[in-house]
Amino acid sequence: MMSAAHDNHDSVMLDPRQDKLGGRLKVTNFSFKYNKESKPILQDLTFTLHPGEISLLAGPSGCGKTTLAYCISGLVPRAFKGYWKGSILYEDGEQVVDPFSARVSDFSTITSFVSQNPDDILVSLDVRAELAFGLENLGMPVPEIKEKIDQAVTRLGISHLLDKEVHQLSTGQKQLVGIASYVLMDCPFIILDEPTAYLDPMHLQDLLAFLERIKSSRAHSIVILDHDVDSLYPVIDRFMHMSREGTIDYRWERGTSTKRIRMDDIKATFTRSASEISWLFSLTGFLENLDRETYCTDELLAKMREIQATTAGKLPSLQFARNERDILEKSPSVREWYGSAIDPNRGGKTVHEADSPLLRLENVSYSYPGSPSEVLSDASISIREGESVGIMGMNGAGKSTLLKLVAGMIQPTKGQIFYKDTPIGTIRRKKYYRDLGFTFQNPEMQLFNRTVKRELLYSIQNYKVEIPMEETMQEMVGMIGIEHQDLDTNPFLLSWGQKRRLSILSSIIHQPPLLILDEPFLGHDAATSRSVMELLCQLHDDGKTILMASHDVNMLAKSCTRMVYLNDGSFTDITPDTGLPEGFNTHQTHVMSAFFKKGGSITCG
Ligand SMILES: Nc1ncnc2c1ncn2[C@@H]1O[C@H](COP(=O)(O)OP(=O)(O)OP(=O)(O)O)[C@@H](O)[C@H]1O
Numbered sequence: 011m012m013s014a015a016h017d018n019h020d021s022v023m024l025d026p027r028q029d030k031l032g033g034r035l036k037v038t039n040f041s042f043k044y045n046k047e048s049k050p051i052l053q054d055l056t057f058t059l060h061p062g063e064i065s066l067l068a069g070p071s072g073c074g075k076t077t078l079a080y081c082i083s084g085l086v087p088r089a090f091k092g093y094w095k096g097s098i099l100y101e102d103g104e105q106v107v108d109p110f111s112a113r114v115s116d117f118s119t120i121t122s123f124v125s126q127n128p129d130d131i132l133v134s135l136d137v138r139a140e141l142a143f144g145l146e147n148l149g150m151p152v153p154e155i156k157e158k159i160d161q162a163v164t165r166l167g168i169s170h171l172l173d174k175e176v177h178q179l180s181t182g183q184k185q186l187v188g189i190a191s192y193v194l195m196d197c198p199f200i201i202l203d204e205p206t207a208y209l210d211p212m213h214l215q216d217l218l219a220f221l222e223r224i225k226s227s228r229a230h231s232i233v234i235l236d237h238d239v240d241s242l243y244p245v246i247d248r249f250m251h252m253s254r255e256g257t258i259d260y261r262w263e264r265g266t267s268t269k270r271i272r273m274d275d276i277k278a279t280f281t282r283s284a285s286e287i288s289w290l291f292s293l294t295g296f297l298e299n300l301d302r303e304t305y306c307t308d309e310l311l312a313k314m315r316e317i318q319a320t321t322a323g324k325l326p327s328l329q330f331a332r333n334e335r336d337i338l339e340k341s342p343s344v345r346e347w348y349g350s351a352i353d354p355n356r357g358g359k360t361v362h363e364a365d366s367p368l369l370r371l372e373n374v375s376y377s378y379p380g381s382p383s384e385v386l387s388d389a390s391i392s393i394r395e396g397e398s399v400g401i402m403g404m405n406g407a408g409k410s411t412l413l414k415l416v417a418g419m420i421q422p423t424k425g426q427i428f429y430k431d432t433p434i435g436t437i438r439r440k441k442y443y444r445d446l447g448f449t450f451q452n453p454e455m456q457l458f459n460r461t462v463k464r465e466l467l468y469s470i471q472n473y474k475v476e477i478p479m480e481e482t483m484q485e486m487v488g489m490i491g492i493e494h495q496d497l498d499t500n501p502f503l504l505s506w507g508q509k510r511r512l513s514i515l516s517s518i519i520h521q522p523p524l525l526i527l528d529e530p531f532l533g534h535d536a537a538t539s540r541s542v543m544e545l546l547c548q549l550h551d552d553g554k555t556i557l558m559a560s561h562d563v564n565m566l567a568k569s570c571t572r573m574v575y576l577n578d579g580s581f582t583d584i585t586p587d588t589g590l591p592e593g594f595n596t597h598q599t600h601v602m603s604a605f606f607k608k609g610g611s612i613t614c615g
């Protein structure tokens with residue numbers, strides 16, 4: 011039985027003005043249960059985090075990662091009530107701080123917690139004020155604040171945002187500004203919840219370099235809660251995987267792996283990628299521990315190492331795929347596994363260049379009111395019925411703006427957008443929206459009903475669509491990843507990934523022929539991300555036309571028939587001839603080569 015009382019420990023209150031801790035965070039047999047829940051969400055966790063380390067905590071959506079972050083950062087028990095046992099302690103020599111009993115002012119200089127919702131982390135009106143906010147509160151002299159801010163924005167590639175207002179930022183830009191503003195506080199423990207989620211490949215690399223730099227000072231311990239193991243692997247020192255039961259069921263430390271990793275473990279945890287094999291290439295640490303007899307021949311391992319050695323540190327060419335083909339020929343188990351990645355035979359309705367477009371942007375320009383620069387400039391693109399088009403582009407390139415224009419939420423400053431050859435401005439709203447399923451980048455933007463069930467039923471009732479109610483609800487419960495009784499829950503009480511899935515499902519449940527999705531793959535674990543991808547493939551196979559913006563090259567390659575890059579206000583189809591946009595890592599490059607092989611993009615004007 012757990013009780014609200016917890017183990018007593020001698021805790022020394024820290025003077026916030028004195029030097030900050032560079033000590034350890036020790037979690038011992040820690041369990042936690044929310045007040046209203048019947049079972050604990052975290053169970054018997056024991057681990058220690060050291061300064062100079064980056065630790066990654068991954069696990070299924072809703073398993074309790076964010077709850078653990080709330081406990082470490084002191085939000086439990088202040089903002090979230092519950093019962094706990096065991097202990098969490100910051101230790102630095104003689105000093106010990108217990109976040110559960112310490113005064114807020116005492117531990118607020120120890121942890122920075124950056125929430126996964128970029129709209130939650132920004133408190134100021136403009137970017138400069140946002141970045142200075144924490145440092146001003148610490149009483150830092152102005153010249154020092156300026157210097158620190160300049161360094162951080164340069165390293166994160168966001169100097170151009172300094173003079174913007176916060177509401178003018180794209181979601182990825184908000185995420186970067188939020189991370190910078192918390193990291194600047196210089197707390198010894200920095201907890202980042204899904205920091206990579208909204209970032210384009212270039213800014214992701216900037217962030218990783220930034221985190222490595224912080225780590226190298228050896229004064230900070232960085233804890234990342236994220237699903238993107240692929241991208242983060244190169245910078246992490248410690249990896250912990252949480253089970254659905256809230257226990258740690260797998261752990262790994264760089265250089266000192268204690269357990270032989272099985273292919274099944276990797277599949278369960280890391281199958282987010284389209285080309286899991288190429289991901290394996292980069293994992294020397296894990297490769298050492300692969301169960302050779304069962305799954306990999308020595309020959310295969312040798313080949314992997316050889317490829318890894320020749321590609322280390324540089325972007326491989328698309329020829330990389332040839333080496334992979336050798337491997338696939340030699341290993342049936344790997345071939346079977348890889349076979350589930352990109353299916354060359356899927357692709358929905360056959361699309362011909364001569365088909366008339368379902369959606370057409372004709373010389374569209376757009377600038378936000380009061381902004382001197384254009385987000386779209388004289389941009390044209392045609393999307394034919396049955397296409398599944400993935401839009402990529404840097405943070406702030408204008409992907410969300412494009413989707414809002416197509417949905418008629420904002421109007422072009424120049425040019426026109428046509429749906430079935432009719433300007434969308436002349437189509438009756440309700441008629442257009444009956445045909446359109448729109449998913450916002452931030453799921454909270456579109457949750458407005460009091461229960462999950464009402465959220466799902468909204469468009470069905472609005473458009474008077476007949477569905478087999480019981481079966482559909484059963485299916486939805488499974489897809490969102492909730493219990494049946496949670497249909498009566500407030501949508502805002504769901505985990506981020508569950509909100510994301512609810513927002514997608516509620517926008518497509520009335521079976522619109524055109525689906526517009528802004529970052530549908532965000533916030534899920536490997537398995538659920540894949541099920542969202544499979545759902546989109548299924549809808550596409552059923553003849554829906556899909557336009558989606560995403561930074562997830564892997565998922566786009568699996569689910570799209572065409573990829574388009576938005577840059578400098580206009581569109582370019584990504585084809586073997588155009589090559590890849592800047593900043594793609596080895597893995598993404600490899601995924602794209604597989605995409606091209608399956609027939610990839612068709613070019614449309
Ligand atoms: N309300 C606004 N007022 C002024 N400028 C804005 C506004 N919203 C967005 N912008 C600017 O428009 C540009 C495009 O933003 P948008 O949100 O479309 O980018 P995005 O490609 O979706 O980025 P991300 O990958 O970060 O989601 C950015 O430079 C952004 O700063």
Ligand SMILES: [Mg+2]
Nearest residue numbers: 181409410451
């Ligand atoms: Mg966006």
